[in-house]
Amino acid sequence: RVIDAVAASDAVRASVAHAASLGIRINVAVVDSGGNLAAFLRMPGAFLHSIDIAIDKAYTAASFGLPTSQWHAALQQHSDAVREGIVRRPRFVGFGGGLPMVENGQRIGGIGVSGGSEEQDEACAQAGLSAIGLKS
Amino acid sequence: RVIDAVAASDAVRASVAHAASLGIRINVAVVDSGGNLAAFLRMPGAFLHSIDIAIDKAYTAASFGLPTSQWHAALQQHSDAVREGIVRRPRFVGFGGGLPMVENGQRIGGIGVSGGSEEQDEACAQAGLSAIGLKS
Amino acid sequence: RVIDAVAASDAVRASVAHAASLGIRINVAVVDSGGNLAAFLRMPGAFLHSIDIAIDKAYTAASFGLPTSQWHAALQQHSDAVREGIVRRPRFVGFGGGLPMVENGQRIGGIGVSGGSEEQDEACAQAGLSAIGLKS
Amino acid sequence: RVIDAVAASDAVRASVAHAASLGIRINVAVVDSGGNLAAFLRMPGAFLHSIDIAIDKAYTAASFGLPTSQWHAALQQHSDAVREGIVRRPRFVGFGGGLPMVENGQRIGGIGVSGGSEEQDEACAQAGLSAIGLKS
Numbered sequence: 001r002v003i004d005a006v007a008a009s010d011a012v013r014a015s016v017a018h019a020a021s022l023g024i025r026i027n028v029a030v031v032d033s034g035g036n037l038a039a040f041l042r043m044p045g046a047f048l049h050s051i052d053i054a055i056d057k058a059y060t061a062a063s064f065g066l067p068t069s070q071w072h073a074a075l076q077q078h079s080d081a082v083r084e085g086i087v088r089r090p091r092f093v094g095f096g097g098g099l100p101m102v103e104n105g106q107r108i109g110g111i112g113v114s115g116g117s118e119e120q121d122e123a124c125a126q127a128g129l130s131a132i133g134l135k136s
Numbered sequence: 137r138v139i140d141a142v143a144a145s146d147a148v149r150a151s152v153a154h155a156a157s158l159g160i161r162i163n164v165a166v167v168d169s170g171g172n173l174a175a176f177l178r179m180p181g182a183f184l185h186s187i188d189i190a191i192d193k194a195y196t197a198a199s200f201g202l203p204t205s206q207w208h209a210a211l212q213q214h215s216d217a218v219r220e221g222i223v224r225r226p227r228f229v230g231f232g233g234g235l236p237m238v239e240n241g242q243r244i245g246g247i248g249v250s251g252g253s254e255e256q257d258e259a260c261a262q263a264g265l266s267a268i269g270l271k272s
Numbered sequence: 273r274v275i276d277a278v279a280a281s282d283a284v285r286a287s288v289a290h291a292a293s294l295g296i297r298i299n300v301a302v303v304d305s306g307g308n309l310a311a312f313l314r315m316p317g318a319f320l321h322s323i324d325i326a327i328d329k330a331y332t333a334a335s336f337g338l339p340t341s342q343w344h345a346a347l348q349q350h351s352d353a354v355r356e357g358i359v360r361r362p363r364f365v366g367f368g369g370g371l372p373m374v375e376n377g378q379r380i381g382g383i384g385v386s387g388g389s390e391e392q393d394e395a396c397a398q399a400g401l402s403a404i405g406l407k408s
Numbered sequence: 409r410v411i412d413a414v415a416a417s418d419a420v421r422a423s424v425a426h427a428a429s430l431g432i433r434i435n436v437a438v439v440d441s442g443g444n445l446a447a448f449l450r451m452p453g454a455f456l457h458s459i460d461i462a463i464d465k466a467y468t469a470a471s472f473g474l475p476t477s478q479w480h481a482a483l484q485q486h487s488d489a490v491r492e493g494i495v496r497r498p499r500f501v502g503f504g505g506g507l508p509m510v511e512n513g514q515r516i517g518g519i520g521v522s523g524g525s526e527e528q529d530e531a532c533a534q535a536g537l538s539a540i541g542l543k544s
Contacts, residue, residue, distance in 0.1 A: 002180040002181075003180070004179075004180060005152050005177050005178065005179045005180070006149075006152075008177065008178070009145060009148070009149055009152075009177055012145070013141075013142075013145055016141050016142075016145075032178075032180070032306065033306065034304065034305065034306015034307060034308055034456075035306060035308065035456045036178065036184065036187060036306055036307065037176055037178060037187055038177075038178045038180075039176060039177050039178065040165075040173055040175060040176035040177075041141050041144065041145055041174075041175050041176075042141060042144070042168075042172065042173060042174045042175065043140075043141045044138040044139070044140060044141070044168070044174075045138075048172065051172060051173055059456065060457070062456065063455045063456035063457045063458075064455050064457070078525075078526070079480065079503060079504075079526060080480060081477075081479065081480035081502050081503035081504070081526075082503045082504075082526060084495060084502075085495065085501060085502050085503045086503075088495065088496065089457055089460070089461060090460065091457065092457055107453070181379070183335045183336050184306075184307045184331065184334065184335035185332070185335045185336070185361055185363065185364055186335075188361070188362065189361060205353075207353065208351065208352060208353035223356060223357065223360065224360065229357060230353050230356075230357050231351060231353035231354040231357045231358075232351075232353070232354075253350075254350070254351060254353075254354060274452040274453075275452070276451075276452060277424050277449050277450060277451045277452070278421075278424075280449065280450070281417060281420070281421055281424075281449055284417070285414075285417055288413050288414075288417075304450075304452070308450065308456065308459060309448055309450060309459055310449075310450045310452075311448060311449050311450065312445055312447060312448035312449075313413050313416065313417055313446075313447050313448075314413060314416070314440075314444065314445060314446045314447065315412075315413045316410040316411070316412060316413070316440070316446075317410075320444065323444060323445055
């Protein structure tokens with residue numbers, strides 16, 4: 001299944017609405033299971049770096065099916081070489097704010113938020129998922 | 137003035153709704169006056185190349201303040217060197233589907249659509265502008 | 273549907289076998305519907321440029337659902353601006369050798385071959401499709 | 409000697425078969441002694457980041473003639489500057505899953521696998537080598 005345009009748009013709008021309620025400014029992206037950009041929304045004044053961070057958080061979550069906030073702990077069980085190497089890979093983001101989109105056990109994409117703290121970003125991503133009936 | 141997130145989202149959704157009414161599948165992007173991505177929406181199955189073409193049409197329209205459909209005629213008044221050089225610049229798109237976003241005479245960004253014919257793409261971009269009370 | 277690894281591998285091997293029968297050396301690539309590389313095979317001594325040309329032919333065919341050999345004629349019905357602009361887009365290849373992979377009317381990817389003439393390349397791509405029961 | 413197309417294809421297929429027996433999904437790449445992609449195969453659903461990681465592991469192994477799993481220990485004998493610098497070089501991968509392809513003492517390429525743990529990835533790469541009569 002591919003996420004449809006209205007659902008993807010509803011998700012990014014819900015993330016932005018949640019950010020507004022928190023008093024922060026974010027960028028938020030949804031990518032499909034192939035990693036292609038499906039939806040994006042930017043609040044004026046959100047950090048410039050956060051445009052790509054949001055997109056790459058979504059990409060990382062879609063790629064591995066893991067919330068990006070869990071990578072730091074997950075990497076503790078790997079060798080030093082992996083721990084130091086993975087974080088340098090292009091488009092990898094290993095901190096919070098990206099959540100996989102899973103439907104009936106199948107990875108259908110990812111959503112990524114950047115602009116606040118890791119916890120705020122993940123809460124905004126979660127609000128995006130909730131708005132379209134998905135759980136993280 | 138900077139286009140706000142809800143307006144940018146309304147615009148890309150209106151473009152997608154217009155594309156659906158035409159029976160085509162598009163990607164649509166809005167960039168702000170700084171050229172940064174403000175909103176994006178992809179209809180599943182739209183051409184893959186059109187992701188970046190939509191973004192670059194929006195960028196080109198925001199950059200020069202000219203509908204991208206007018207570039208071909210405009211270039212006839214330039215030297216061969218400009219005519220052949222401009223079209224090779226990264227992120228320049230010289231065919232229809234990108235419209236500047238102008239408010240009270242001030243360029244505030246651009247919207248770009250890719251997925252149909254030039255005329256269809258521009259009509260979708262126009263639908264996006266109209267939805268938020270802007271004229272092209 | 274996503275093309276499975278064995279089918280993708282069978283396809284590129286059949287293309288290479290056909291190339292060998294023609295006495296040419298090719299590179300051949302399969303990408304999935306999201307444009308991600310699914311399979312690749314290179315005959316030693318095939319042109320170096322052809323590595324990326326093969327991959328981008330597959331990408332272009334998957335993107336638009338059109339044999340890349342049909343683009344030149346198709347572009348005659350577009351404006352000069354589109355005709356000159358599309359061919360300059362990153363990863364666009366507008367000459368023969370790329371075929372879409374379609375199953376039950378649904379685009380599931382593309383196959384691209386580079387190394388011989390356009391006709392030879394397309395014949396090799398066709399051999400790849402035939403080997404896995406797809407028609408172009 | 410250059411690895412021929414059938415051998416390269418046999419190698420990536422054997423890696424995929426081994427991955428299937430382990431219940432994991434991988435991407436696997438073979439590059440020749442010139443660092444050019446010779447064969448690639450992706451199992452649907454394998455991590456997106458792993459496409460390039462597999463290719464770069466193969467490249468790194470072909471480049472230095474060392475299993476990528478041995479780099480971390482090898483770097484301990486270098487200066488801090490080298491240790492910190494090498495891992496930042498484009499296309500360098502310093503963790504397990506890449507093996508050089510050596511025949512009669514001559515480096516003829518590399519194979520790289522990404523998608524499982526370092527040990528699983530290296531076992532899959534090893535299965536690829538074994539299938540074509542090479543030792544790591």
